[in-house]
Amino acid sequence: MRRLMKLTAVIAMTMALVATAAPFGADARAEPPDAGATSAVLSCAPVQSPGRVRCEVEARVAPGESISWGDVVLVETPPFISPLRARIGPHDATTRSPTAWRWEFALVARGKGIGQVDGRVRLVVCRESTCLPRELTVAGRAVVGPDPQAADGGH
Secondary structure (H helix, E strand, O other): OHHHHHHHHHHHHHHHHHHHHHHHHHHHHOOOOOHHHOEEEEEEOOEOOOEEEEEEEEEEOOOOEEEEEEEEEEEEOOOOEEEOOOEEOHHHEEEEOOOEEEEEEEEEEOOOEEEEEEEEEEEEEEEOOEEEEEEEEEEEEEEEOOOOOOOOOOO
């Protein structure tokens, strides 16, 4: 009987916690109305031969918001390119202002080609005293060798 009373008390406390936390959980998943103002861009400098390919990702948030944490995860690279690291962490950010963070990193090109580098930028964005996670997909073009889309024909 005592065991049943303890179990009932635990269940009641759990239900009370869930009921109390439900509004917070719902708010945590909801994006603020101006969430579209958050942006991220991945770009890679073209190179003429295999070797190091320098890339960067820059993330920005809306006025009144600030970035308190962020990282970049590389999801996919073309077959001729390998990432040196798949994750570029918050301590690797080369610029950390309240509204913009930038990460610079290198890829290794084993051959010539053109392809897309895909990644995810994960941020914790704060507005006043509320901080929420945001995730943005980024994609950039990697060019190793001549670029047929270049204005001078790739030379």
